[in-house]
Amino acid sequence: MSAESVLIPDDRAFSNFKEECGSEEGWSLTYNKTGMTVWTQTIGGDEEKSLHKIKCRMACKDVPAETMYDVLHDIEYRRKWDANVIETFDIGKLTVNADVGYYSCTTHPYTHTHTHAHTHPRSWRCVCLYVNEAPPRLCLGKCPKPLRNRDVITLRSWLPMGSDYIIINYSVKHAKYPPKKDMVRAVSIQTGYLIQSHGPDHCTLTYLAHVDPKGSLPKWVVNKSSQFLAPKAMKKISKACLKYGEWKQRHNPGFKPWLYPEQTTLPTIPVSELSIQHADSLENIDESTLSEMQTREERDSD
Numbered sequence: 001m002s003a004e005s006v007l008i009p010d011d012r013a014f015s016n017f018k019e020e021c022g023s024e025e026g027w028s029l030t031y032n033k034t035g036m037t038v039w040t041q042t043i044g045g046d047e048e049k050s051l052h053k054i055k056c057r058m059a060c061k062d063v064p065a066e067t068m069y070d071v072l073h074d075i076e077y078r079r080k081w082d083a084n085v086i087e088t089f090d091i092g093k094l095t096v097n098a099d100v101g102y103y104s105c106t107t108h109p110y111t112h113t114h115t116h117a118h119t120h121p122r123s124w125r126c127v128c129l130y131v132n133e134a135p136p137r138l139c140l141g142k143c144p145k146p147l148r149n150r151d152v153i154t155l156r157s158w159l160p161m162g163s164d165y166i167i168i169n170y171s172v173k174h175a176k177y178p179p180k181k182d183m184v185r186a187v188s189i190q191t192g193y194l195i196q197s198h199g200p201d202h203c204t205l206t207y208l209a210h211v212d213p214k215g216s217l218p219k220w221v222v223n224k225s226s227q228f229l230a231p232k233a234m235k236k237i238s239k240a241c242l243k244y245g246e247w248k249q250r251h252n253p254g255f256k257p258w259l260y261p262e263q264t265t266l267p268t269i270p271v272s273e274l275s276i277q278h279a280d281s282l283e284n285i286d287e288s289t290l291s292e293m294q295t296r297e298e299r300d301s302d
Contacts, residue, residue, distance in 0.1 A: 006172055006274040008098045009157040014166050020055075021194040021206040027055060035059040036231050040223070043210065052223045053190075053210040058234045060205055063241045065197035068205060069165040071241050072193055073158070073258040075101075076251060081240040086149060091174065092269035096261035097158050100269055102177060104151035150213060151183045154191070155274065158258060168192035171277035174269075179282065184215040187279040207234055212279040 009017075027039035037057045044050040060068060071077060075088055084105040091100045156169040171187045179185040189210040196204045207230065213222060257264040 006155065006271050006276060008094055008155070008271065009159075009168055011159075013157075014159045014161065014168070017166060017168050017192055017208070018161070018164070018194055021057075021192075021208055030227050031231070035061075036234070038227055038231060040227060049219060051210065051212055051219055052226070053208065054226050054230055055206065055208045056230050056234055057204060057206045058231070058238065060203050060238045060241070062201055063203055063238055064201055065163065065165060065195045065203035067241050067244055068195045068203055068237075069160075069167075070248070070256065070258075071237060071244050072167055072195075073256070074244070074248070077240070077244060077247060080247065081236070081243075086151075090266055091153070091177065093264055093266040094155070094269055094271060095157075098155065099266060100153065100155050100172060100174065100274065102151065102153050104149060104183060106149055148182065148184045148215060150186045150215075151180065152186045152188060153177055153277065154188050163197040165195040166192065172274045173277045174274055184213070185277075185282050186214050187212040187277055187282065189279070205234060205238070214279065214282055 007013075024039065027041050029037070029039055031038035035058060039055045041053040041055070042050060043053060075090065078088060079085060082105075086104040086106055088103045089101065091102060093099045153172055153174055154169040155172045156167065158165070158167040160166075169188055169191050171189070189212060191209040191211060192207075194206040194208075196206070198204060209226075209230070211222075211226075255263055
């Protein structure tokens with residue numbers, strides 16, 4: 001994407017994304033087991049100071065590619081299976097296969113058994129951090145206190161390519177939706193899904209993301225936790241796919257504007273109203289004081 005101008009992805013952008021999803025050059029394999037493979041890529045050459053890209057590939061048995069594509073798009077179904085969502089809505093359309101949308105999610109304590117040798121500072125428990133989109137906006141899932149909730153505004157575009165489907169997004173700014181005081185505005189530098197069909201009841205889902213959650217999360221925490229939680233999120237999506245057909249039959253079954261753009265009722269947004277959301281232009285919110293504030297508020301409410 002251009003460093004300054006908001007561009008709607010073209011055929012080359014989709015082809016480049018698909019190529020990156022399939023390439024292993026420059027990627028480090030971190031996990032490969034039971035149909036799930038995870039790679040990471042260091043950006044900038046500094047393990048501690050840079051945010052990694054992450055790429056996950058999962059074999060989805062009993063899930064047609066078409067169903068996976070629908071689930072990743074269906075915003076109403078998202079509200080059913082995503083327990084972390086606070087608010088999600090489409091702001092407006094740009095073209096027949098591009099729109100702008102908002103997503104915010106809750107933060108809650110989360111713990112798991114550590115399987116790596118890295119010692120976490122006592123002030124940072126393991127963080128659930130992942131991109132989990134339907135439509136693919138940004139979800140930071142369940143994070144430890146004292147972290148604030150996160151939100152994001154993204155330009156999203158999608159394209160069927162033969163038997164494959166691609167959905168990609170990146171963060172933008174819209175004057176009517178500035179950062180909120182009670183949220184941390186996260187940044188999707190590049191996020192997307194590649195769905196590849198392998199027959200009528202089998203597909204492969206590849207997720208690729210480069211995300212900055214902002215706030216005061218140490219980058220090594222983001223890098224480590226994403227390797228554990230991104231696969232967890234993908235499995236949750238695959239599980240949601242198994243129940244989608246039955247749910248959709250009871251909830252406006254013919255309404256799929258991602259397939260039939262004439263069905264959309266979204267207002268058209270001119271690209272001129274948008275600008276690139278750079279991570280370094282957002283305030284670095286210090287969340288280290290929130291724990292004391294939350295404790296005081298909880299005590300006062302007793």
